[in-house]
Amino acid sequence: MVKYKRILLKLSGESLMGEKQYGIDEVRLGEYAQQIKEIHELGVQIGIVIGGGNIFRGLSGASKGFDRVKGDQMGMLATVINSLALSSALGAIGVRSKVLTAVRMEPIGEFYSKWKAIDTLEAGEVGIFSAGTGNPYFTTDTGSSLRGIEIEADVMLKGTRVDGIYTADPEKDKSATKFKEITYDEIYTRGLKVMDLTATTMCKENNLPIVVFDMDTVGNLKKVIEGEDIGTYVHN
Numbered sequence: 422m423v424k425y426k427r428i429l430l431k432l433s434g435e436s437l438m439g440e441k442q443y444g445i446d447e448v449r450l451g452e453y454a455q456q457i458k459e460i461h462e463l464g465v466q467i468g469i470v471i472g473g474g475n476i477f478r479g480l481s482g483a484s485k486g487f488d489r490v491k492g493d494q495m496g497m498l499a500t501v502i503n504s505l506a507l508s509s510a511l512g513a514i515g516v517r518s519k520v521l522t523a524v525r526m527e528p529i530g531e532f533y534s535k536w537k538a539i540d541t542l543e544a545g546e547v548g549i550f551s552a553g554t555g556n557p558y559f560t561t562d563t564g565s566s567l568r569g570i571e572i573e574a575d576v577m578l579k580g581t582r583v584d585g586i587y588t589a590d591p592e593k594d595k596s597a598t599k600f601k602e603i604t605y606d607e608i609y610t611r612g613l614k615v616m617d618l619t620a621t622t623m624c625k626e627n628n629l630p631i632v633v634f635d636m637d638t639v640g641n642l643k644k645v646i647e648g649e650d651i652g653t654y655v656h657n
């Protein structure tokens with residue numbers, strides 16, 4: 422039995438580096454594809470947004486003297502590269518997928534629309550929604566919340582390298598403790614930084630629950646889909 426029939430899965434670009442310092446680790450990419458295949462076989466409709474932090478982030482570019490808007494455009498293109506890599510890895514194990522882009526760039530991907538996205542999912546293909554929102558000054562977390570709301574997903578799954586939301590960043594504060602569940606409002610009041618606030622607000626205002634979980638442990642995605650209590654559940 423699956424708990425969620427249609428999901429928006431956010432994958433971290435940074436996690437795609439695996440043990441590397443930059444770019445795409447083929448082992449990690451293959452593991453992600455395999456985990457996606459597992460839930461695809463359960464009949465789950467899967468939309469995916471993948472970050473670009475393993476290649477380029479506009480904000481860090483700006484701190485090195487890049488124009489912010491051009492840097493953000495470079496970041497959005499980085500997400501397209503990751504999306505193509507994931508689509509290729511899925512194809513290699515027999516899962517059909519379609520890359521849609523928020524910025525026109527046929528034939529690399531078809532231009533995104535809500536209806537094309539839903540048609541893709543209903544046809545049994547995995548939809549990979551790339552180039553974020555298509556606009557600078559946003560992140561792929563916000564792109565995920567936007568796409569999740571548009572495709573009327575049951576949940577947004579933020580698959581990351583930490584296993585949930587903590588009282589403080591667990592990579593910096595070893596005494597931090599994990600929430601099993603938390604409200605959007607508590608994320609604001611406690612100033613938690615696991616996701617950007619624009620994304621959190623969009624999910625709150627449109628009642629899209631979020632599960633933050635560790636995607637880097639193989640098998641976890643299926644556990645979340647089957648309703649196992651791992652990660653942190655965010656709700657109103």
Ligand SMILES: Nc1ncnc2c1ncn2[C@@H]1O[C@H](COP(=O)(O)OP(=O)(O)OP(=O)(O)O)[C@@H](O)[C@H]1O
Nearest residue numbers: 433434435472474581586587589590592613614615
């Ligand atoms: N309170 C908190 N609870 C959990 N994680 C937190 C918290 N505060 C900060 N973090 C950090 O949030 C980060 C989330 O990781 P993730 O790789 O998904 O970020 P991202 O910026 O969305 O990735 P990318 O841009 O590469 O897609 C982790 O590095 C984690 O250490």
Ligand SMILES: O=c1ccn([C@@H]2O[C@H](COP(=O)(O)O)[C@@H](O)[C@H]2O)c(=O)[nH]1
Nearest residue numbers: 472473479493496497553554559560561
């Ligand atoms: O809507 C968007 C989404 C992303 N960007 C730029 O891309 C990079 C990579 O995305 P991450 O979410 O950080 O992984 C981001 O830093 C932005 O520079 C964007 O401009 N608009």
